Amino acid sequence: MSRTPLVRPAPLPELPPEFAYLDEEPEPTGSRTRRRRRRVLTALFYLLLTGIVLFLGRYVRADDGDPIVVPAVPAATAGVSTEAPSAPAPASPAPHPHEAGTSGKFRSVTGYGPVLGTAGPIRRFRVVVEQPVSADAAADFADEVNRALGDPRSWIHTRKFRLQRVPMSAKAEFTVFLASARSSEEMCRKGGLETDGYTSCRLSEQVIINDDRWVGSVRGYGAPLSTYRQYVINHEVGHQFGHGHESCLGKGRRAPVMMQQTYGLKGCLANPWPYPDAARP
Known part of the structure; x- marks a missing residue:
């Protein structure tokens, strides 16, 4: 009796790696949908949380408790400040009550001031202060x-000219402005100077x-506020009269008034006068 030979089936080919998951039990459709929904909700939650943090981060409270908006850091602007530093500006002292307003509009001081000096032609100037400001505060400035x-x-001191404030x-030959940090920065920038809202x-x-x-x-100036005020007036008016910047001539010596004293004295002593001893330092 002849035997029928057994025929063995050919082995199944191996599946390529990208189809290996077919060997696993498929995940129910409802489970995949719920997992996808959880991922979407989680992503939305973190986006919302990030937005809230960024929004709240723009607001801080001043020392007096009033909310103020912290502006974004402006991009660098071309131009050279009359007192532009190569390093970041030093920290300013604790805040004081401001004398000028922040409206961008200015009040002119009325009337004529005394003639300043003893000889030479009279060079006239005006004085204006940013509003809102009282007439008394403007007159004090x-x-x-x-x-x-x-x-x-x-x-x-040179007796080459005299000065007088006029309405x-x-x-007038020039105008002296007392302006808020923001307004002064905008005014200086329009003239091609970048002050970062810090200098005059x-x-x-x-x-x-x-x-x-x-x-x-400024912090570390080493002299009373009245001295710094005299310095900044004589320094900036000195530019109006055609004087450029000068440097410290040696440690312990008086700083020239045309030195950028706002950014440090470099070993010199604070000095607000062009002619402190009847001669330039």
Whole structure:
């Protein structure tokens, strides 16, 4: 009796790796849908949380409890400041009550001031202060400008000219502004100077005094606020009269008034006068 030979089936081919999951038990459709929904909800939650953190991070509270908005850091702007540093600006002192407003509009000091100096033609200037500001506060600033420019150690020492403050209705060679940090920065930038809202500057026929520096001076200046105020007036008006920057001439010596004293004295002593001893230091 002949036997029928057994025929063995051919082995199944191996599946390529990309189809290996077919060997596993498939995940139920409902389970995949729930897992996908959880991932979407988790992503939305973190996006919402990130948005809340970024939004709240833009607001801080000042020392007096009033909320203020922290502006974004502006991109670098071309231009050279009258007192532009190569290093970051030093930290300013604790805040003081500001004397100028922040509206971008200015109040002119009325009337005529005394003639400052004893000889030479009269060079006239105006004084304006950013609003809102009281007439008394504006007049006080004008008086300090007069005291700084009318001191015998100031620019009138040469007896080549005299100075006088005049009202807005009169012709003047230049105007002295007391402006908020923000307004002074914008004004200086329009003239091609970048101050980062920190320093004062001088443009054509405009001497712009930064109110933050006027009320707070700079940390480590080593002299009273009144001295810094005399310095910043004589320094910026010195630019108006055609003087450029100068450097410290040696440790322990008086800083020239045209030195950038706002950014450090470099071993010199604070000095607000062009002619502290009847001669330039």
